[in-house]
Amino acid sequence: MPNRLVEQAQEVAKEDIDKYKALLNDAAKSRSYLYPIKGIFYFMSHRELWKPLASKLVPYLGLYASVIGPMFFFTYLPQLAIMVFVNGPLAVLTTILLVLNESAAVVSILSKSLLLQDALLDTFDGTLIAKNKTEIVASGREVNSRGDAIQKLGKALKKPFSKFSVKELVRYFMYLPLNFIPVVGTVAFIIIRGRARGNSVHDRYFQLKGWSASRKSEWLSKHKGPYTGFGTAATLLEMVPVASIVFSFTNTVGAALWAADIEGKDTEMTKATAPELREAAKKVE
Template identity: 55%
Template sequence: MSERVKEVAVEEFQQAKILTRDAVRSGAYLYPFRGILYFISHRSLWKPLLNKLFPTLSLGIGVTIFMFAFTYVPQAAILTVFNGPLAILTTIFLVLSESSTIFSVLSKNFLIDDALLDTFDGTLLSRNLTSLVSTERQVKSGSDPVAKLGKIMKRPFARFTPEAIIRYFIYLPLNFIPVVGTAMFVILQGRKFGPTAHARYFQLKRMDGRQKEEFIAKRQAAYTSFGVPAVLLELIPVLGIFFSFTNTVGAALWASDMEQTSSTSPNLREQAELAKKAE
């Protein structure tokens, strides 16, 4: 039995090492930060956020204050049994995570879903991907990428599902494990966040369920590496709303880079074939 346990541990370690290597090589973890820089330097992308800023900030502050006022002390008492002195920090993270989840459910369902969609499409237009965006919405003439956005043919962002809420609470007990458990919680959240950030891209590419699953499976490490820093950024109180938009920009930048890579690949293959014939 001990030998079998060792074999399983070695296999898991090797798999984790491969996933980590693939995640690092993908560079996907940089896109949340690229999204911040791109958003700040492109004022035309600010409009969707500014239109929703006041009600969303009010909601975020209200949810965070409520959660700390009524849930911090009892949860800290429970976590102290498992985490000892670290409970002060782990409880803060847990309450922030809970506040972020509640805020995400409310804001993305009732306040900023349209704004995030416009931000994603506007970023693609700013990267000259008009043909991609026009597959699912009207695109007007002009130089302002957000102002060019017309009527939407189909909405891609699914509302927060009961399964997602259940999954979140299943992951919560991980926070009872000092440090490692909290890290695992963030990674699992990030693993789900990554593909969700590309929901609009999958729709613009007109992928069916099977194609989408295959696409994600091939890039699972990259999507997780994108999701982890994105989740951490959105956990920041109040500023999380800002990072929701910059993460959307980062996801769109990643999608545009994917499009550029896929469009140049055939040309590279043709050049290689021509070179072989020339030889």
């Protein structure tokens, strides 16, 4: 009986590993993980996109300091004591990564609920306008005819970015124990967070396109790899202390650049599904 259980456990583990291998392979082929990097360079070269960030920088830094300081003071040593047993000498580094991860999750949830929602929305829409996708933005907000990409943004008619999510917080702490598995567990934890993050990066784009919940779910299901790749890269960037707010905005720019390329059928996944997208557009119309 014990041997049978071991065999079943090994079989399940192999299936899960194969699934993640396929997922990562799709992510690599799509090159979606490059969009957060593209977002950095595009953001740096378009000064008008700095305005939403500048308006939120001071209050965000105050929030970040109020979270990361207590997190290290109260949680680093207790978690280090546990991590030493599973990670040995690497525990010092893996515990720092763990606390940064925890702090980033708390700050991300609070900031996007309390501070950054409108600023990130403006950044996403402003990037689409800068990429000459004004007609898409106009379906979700008023657009002025003069000024730069941000100045053209009028009143938002729809706001898709979600506020505080209890499920997101529960899911985070549910998978947190993975970090007690040396190296591999931490990597798996980041990928899982990246996959969850990836599922929300195009909420605004789907809304502007008028996609139904079922259409959105179908699209995300078919392109798990690319969205996991983007979400994982974005998650890693936002784990950088203090600079995480900047990367929140550059990741938003990257997501908008990706949306613009999808709209222009200029990605690997849309080249293969262009007829499908046209059919979806007809259904919306």
